[in-house]
Amino acid sequence: xxxxxxxxxxxxxxxxxxxxxxxxxxxxxxxxxxxxxxxxxxxxxxxxxxxxxxxxxxxxxxxxxxxxxxxxxxxxxxxxxxxxxxxxxxxxxxxxxxxxxxxxxxxxxxxxxxxxxxxxxxxxxxxxxxxxxxxxxxxxxxxxxxxxxxxxxxxxxxxxxxxxxxxxxxxxxxxxxxxxxxxxxxxxxxxxxxxxxxxxxxxxxxxxxxxxxxxxxxxxxxxxx
Amino acid sequence: xxxxxxxxxxxxxxxxxxxxxxxxxxxxxxxxxxxxxxxxxxxxxxxxxxxxxxxxxxxxxxxxxxxxxxxxxxxxxxxxxxxx
Numbered sequence: 001x002x003x004x005x006x007x008x009x010x011x012x013x014x015x016x017x018x019x020x021x022x023x024x025x026x027x028x029x030x031x032x033x034x035x036x037x038x039x040x041x042x043x044x045x046x047x048x049x050x051x052x053x054x055x056x057x058x059x060x061x062x063x064x065x066x067x068x069x070x071x072x073x074x075x076x077x078x079x080x081x082x083x084x085x086x087x088x089x090x091x092x093x094x095x096x097x098x099x100x101x102x103x104x105x106x107x108x109x110x111x112x113x114x115x116x117x118x119x120x121x122x123x124x125x126x127x128x129x130x131x132x133x134x135x136x137x138x139x140x141x142x143x144x145x146x147x148x149x150x151x152x153x154x155x156x157x158x159x160x161x162x163x164x165x166x167x168x169x170x171x172x173x174x175x176x177x178x179x180x181x182x183x184x185x186x187x188x189x190x191x192x193x194x195x196x197x198x199x200x201x202x203x204x205x206x207x208x209x210x211x212x213x214x215x216x217x218x219x220x221x222x223x224x225x
Numbered sequence: 226x227x228x229x230x231x232x233x234x235x236x237x238x239x240x241x242x243x244x245x246x247x248x249x250x251x252x253x254x255x256x257x258x259x260x261x262x263x264x265x266x267x268x269x270x271x272x273x274x275x276x277x278x279x280x281x282x283x284x285x286x287x288x289x290x291x292x293x294x295x296x297x298x299x300x301x302x303x304x305x306x307x308x309x
Contacts, residue, residue, distance in 0.1 A: 062294065095294065104235075109242050149297060150296070
């Protein structure tokens with residue numbers, strides 16, 4: 001039996017289609033989830049996709065965090081269900097306090113869209129098992145508010161516990177503290193990432209296919225459970 | 226009817242690139258003498274009833290959980306004088 005991975009669509013989500021497709025290419029069964037539906041339809045993991053949920057009103061992810069579907073996602077994430085938040089999804093995870101810190105406006109104020117080199121720092125999370133620690137990958141990055149910030153103590157804690165999942169290489173595109181592109185919770189089942197692995201899963205449309213292991217990793221995790 | 230104002234500002238240690246951009250534009254527009262600019266948000270809440278302790282406690286809770294992200298922002302709550 002193949003794993004069921006849900007992708008939430010909020011009003012204003014953009015990358016739900018690509019995330020569903022990445023899940024399918026990885027060999028899982030993609031399941032569309034709706035922001036107003038608390039029911040997760042027996043999924044084994046959830047992807048919160050990129051975009052501008054609720055128009056980014058108030059703060060990015062601030063309103064999505066209180067949507068009915070997130071009540072269940074937050075509850076299940078605390079019980080160990082794998083959750084991957086990409087871009088706006090990362091912002092939702094920070095607003096939900098499933099991940100520490102916050103994402104703020106890029107320090108140079110420009111929206112940025114480029115192919116971004118990253119180093120995978122932690123290959124032990126539910127979403128990065130199919131990488132090796134230290135592996136360098138290139139995937140698209142596109143954000144206006146992607147600057148990762150947290151107080152020094154939190155940053156030190158993340159570093160000490162190996163919870164920095166990915167770091168920007170060559171260029172820090174948005175002023176993120178300590179070049180942080182992605183982090184995980186202490187249990188390793190919740191991962192937030194600013195760049196977009198779901199746009200790098202096919203040679204035809206992506207700069208590489210180096211984003212696919214995010215989606216195959218979770219299958220391995222679920223089989224092992 | 227009472228009006229309560231909630232002001233939300235980025236914490237001093239958080240970089241405010243929007244405020245900086247505003248500050249940099251000022252001399253070009255002929256405005257001098259501004260050492261720093263921080264940009265924030267102001268919420269005006271019209272209450273159905275009076276701004277009593279219970280209502281203010283509720284607004285405080287609202288600001289803490291929703292209007293501000295206390296990881297990066299501070300907020301203040303004040304009742305506006307309604308001598309209008």
